[in-house]
Amino acid sequence: MKAILTNFGSTGDIQPFVALALELRRHGHHPVLALSPAFADHVRRQGLDFAPIGPDLRTVQDSINHSMISSPSVTGSASRLLGLFGPLAEALPRMFEELREVSRGADVLISGRMQPAARMVHDLTQVPFVSIHVEHSGGTEGGSGGSPAFQEAVRATINPLRARLGLPPFPNPLVDGNSPQLVLYANSRHVRQVPAGLPSHFHFTGYFFLEDEAFTPEPALADFLAAGEPPVVMTFGSMPYEDPEAMTDIFLGAAERAGRRAIIQQGWASLARRTLPPTVLTAGVVPHSWLFPRAAAVVHHGGAGTTASAFRAGVPQVLVPHAYDQFVWADIAHQLGCAAPPLPLPQLSAQSLGEALRALLASPRARETATTLGERIRAEQGVLKARQLIEALVERVGLSSPARADLSTDDDSAEDASGQALRRKNLLQRQRARRQDD
Incomplete structure (x- = not known):
């Protein structure tokens, strides 16, 4: 055929x-x-x-x-x-x-x-x-x-x-x-x-999930993951920004307020292209099927594919909807119990994201719900x-x-x-x- x-x-x-x-x-x-x-x-x-x-x-x-x-x-x-x-x-x-x-x-x-x-x-x-x-x-x-x-x-x-x-x-x-x-x-x-x-x-x-069984991470990524507790992964995919540096500042400030290590994916906006603190790593294209299961939580824009990958990985999420159906996915993830309340882009700041991460990571229910949902989706x-x-x-x-x-x-x-x-x-x-x- x-x-x-x-x-x-x-x-x-x-x-x-x-x-x-x-x-x-x-x-x-x-x-x-x-x-x-x-x-x-x-x-x-x-x-x-x-x-x-x-x-x-x-x-x-x-x-x-x-x-x-x-x-x-x-x-x-x-x-x-x-x-x-x-x-x-x-x-x-x-x-x-x-x-x-x-x-x-x-x-x-x-x-x-x-x-x-x-x-x-x-x-x-x-x-x-x-x-x-x-x-x-x-x-x-x-x-x-x-x-x-x-x-x-x-x-x-x-x-x-x-x-x-x-x-x-x-x-x-x-x-x-x-x-x-x-x-x-x-x-x-x-x-x-x-x-x-x-x-x-x-x-x-x-x-429909794409399996990336042959993926081999760069040594810097592998070493970072092995050096401490699971980090928060932050990725806004194909979303563009007039000021990528300002968005990078928000991510860095949120990670610091949450007291967590972080991996920032550059995405289409080329975020985090600067010298970063040792608790933060920048990454280019890394399959979400490989990266998300190694995260403590995922911060993302709520795109359909990214949301599905986070569901499958069984990790808690903070969704920052920008446009399109991202607001719907943010509501669904929160209603399921595996995500923080939606944090729309106009409300995003280092403080608001940091607080959302702290509350999410302190919630056993969010982790348990995400784990159970991931098992069902993987089946x-x-x-x-x-x-x-x-x-x-x-x-x-x-x-x-x-x-x-x-x-x-x-x-x-x-x-x-x-x-x-x-x-x-x-x-x-x-x-x-x-x-x-x-």
Whole structure:
């Protein structure tokens, strides 16, 4: 089975797709990650095939993140949001064309809901299509789609290209863009209550975690961890700041007030690039699956992927939500009992964070709750369940899918129909054999 996996976003949005691709490869399938060129090295280090889709939009995403953080009122203005999304609208036709090209001859297209080009490819080619939600999308059928202003801006970004392709407009693109065949929530039932009234093709699978078994820490990191009690890990991921030094000061002051050693991950904002006290270490890219279990607590921004990693590690958390669904995850973590009350960015200071850490680390209940939750989440097999559901979809609709000749107009690049049918027949036989082994 040739599977194309695509999404748009930061590392936390991409990691679950890499994890799913590795699961597919372990079971004899051929996954291809179709992502922003920024992720080429990350994907290829895993030995996976990579196809660049569109331009490198990290600068654009950084600008959007910064505007969302620094101007909360931006979410109330469709015109301002549309201005932020302008580069995405310009890049979308190219992303669509390149994704359609990569999808030629694919057996299934697997996409996050933030990649609108995928639904367009499905609508035009009828390639079997899977939507995956890694964020907290809410609602019963793929989320609310955001505020009215946000929906208006997304419509103005996506629907013009749909019209040029002869496709009907979507009133609510982030909801309407879900697959009509299979939608997977890569969330844990131990964290989120399954929404009532989900259609039969919607499934909660559990988180998709990327295992970093081969990771070897730098000597400085290994030595720091071995030299004392578990530190507090502080990481704000892809969040940008006008003054990274001021944020570094907050982290250092909070660690001192809490009386704890700390590891500060630099993230996209390049935090802690200075001489630090001996009780604090700065770190670059370190897999959260490796680092978080070695922490006394984790301070983070509440991104979906980072929150999931902290849940899995079984460590208490302080969430400092900045934007997007981070506020929802902060509330959920606190309600579960494994996190301090949410500490929104405007309220963040060395004093407020230090006090939150002291109270959290002094709470046996928070530690016990986090430990129990981590055990439950580690017992889930999200990527296995997802892989089985995807295989079942391809078996159910793959053979009956219309020929996808419109993926290419070149006769010499079209796959021979009889060869394609034979390949699918062999695929289904292998899938049936694997299900007997699972």
